[in-house]
Amino acid sequence: MSEFDDNPFAGPPTSNPFNDPSVTQVTNSSVEPVDQFNPFNAESSDGLATRTIPAQPAVLQPTAEPSPQAKASVAQANLLRQQEELERKAAELDRREQELKSRGPTGKENNWPPLPKSFPIKPCFYQDFSEDIPQQYQRVCKMMYYLWMFHCMILFLNLLACLAYFITNKNGGTSFGLSILWLILFTPCSFLCWFRPVYKAFKTDSSFNFFFFFFVFFFQVVILIIQAVGIPDWGNSGWIAAFTAIGQVGGTAAGAIMMIVAILFTICAVMSIILLKMVHSMYRSTGASFQKAQQEFSQGVFTNKTFQSAAAGAASSAAQGAFQGNP
Known part of the structure; x- marks a missing residue:
């Protein structure tokens, strides 16, 4: 029946452009058109509130340039600090130089005579038997040292x-005065003239020091x-002096x-005679000779700075005299 209901005389059906599916989808969409968008809508503000805004980097403000007075004060402080550092280093160098001078040519700090550190006079020599003297010579060298101390003690006695003789006899003033002289003279001279040479001889096996010791001792x-x-x-x-004093009245x-x-x-x-023989026997066992002593003496003289300066001065004076004599 539907076929008969249609109007056969009706014109062909015209197409409606708004019935297009794409247009219908747009018109039926829930998205608001552009002309109806409200940026201040509550929903839009809520959406913006929930959105996280990235943190912007901090912008460093340019610092002000220091004034010339500040620069001058900083430079002055740096100069003062450098000056203090230089003064400290100079003081340290002076202290080390004084230590090296006090140690002497051996490079070690002098320890003899054993004086307290507060004493104004410092030790003059370095002496260590266990370090300087070989094992086979230490006993004899120490005996020479004890002999020197024994001799000094006798001079004091x-x-x-x-003095006791001078008290009992007025004619003993000369002996008392000479005894003071012998104590003052022989105590340091015996140490320097025969103990130190034998100590150096055993230390360095020096023929020259051996010969010097034998001559002085x-x-x-x-x-x-x-x-x-x-x-x-x-x-x-x-x-003789003791028996003379006993024979006198009250002496x-x-x-x-x-x-x-x-x-x-x-x-x-x-x-002293026994130790002289012992040192001589050890000297013979070391192979020392008079020729070696002469060679050591010549080497020591020619390497001495005082001798070198004196020889240079004499040579220059002779050269100047020769030039002046030959115009």
């Missing part, structure tokens, strides 16, 4: 004995024999003291 033995004999008015409390006590000193002088002389 000799002074006391001569021979006279030391002779002096000890003279002191043990005790010639009157020579400043020695030997045997028994002084004579007894002088006799003790004479015994000590005799013991010191005997010990």
Whole structure:
């Protein structure tokens, strides 16, 4: 029946452009058109509130340039700090230089004589038997050192004995004065003239120091024999002086003291002869000779700065005289 309901005389159906599916989809969409968009709508503001805004980097503000006065003060502070640093380094260098001078040519700090650090006079020598002297020579070298101390002790007792004799006999003033001289003279000279040479000889196996020791120590033995004999008015409390004091009136006590000193002088002389023979036997075992001593002496003289400067001065003076003499 539907077929008969259609109007056969109706014109063809015209197409409606708004019935197009694309247009219909747009018109039926829930998206608001552009002309109806409200940016201040509540829904839009809520959406913006929930949206996270990225943090913007901080912009550094340019700092103000320091004034010339500030620059000058900073430069002055730097100069003062550098000056203090230089002064500190200079003081440290001076201190090290003083330490090196106090240590002497060995490069080690002097330890003899053993004086306290607060004492104004500092030690003059470095001495260490276990470090400087070989094992086979240490015993004899130490015995020489003990002999020197024993000799110094006898010289001091000799002074006391001569003083006691001078108290009992007014004619003993000469002996007392000479005893003071012998104590002041022989104590340092014996250390420098025969103990230090034998110490250096054992330390460095030096033929020159051995020969120097033998030459000086021979006279030391002779002096000890003279002191043990005790010639009157020579400043020695030997045997003759002791018996002379005992024979005088009231001189028994002084004579007894002088006799003790004479015994000590005799013991010191005997010990000196024994040690001289021991050192000589060791010297022969080291292979030292007079030729080596001469060679060491010549090398030591030619390498001495004082000798070099003196020789250079003499050579220059001779050259100037030669040029002036030959116009």
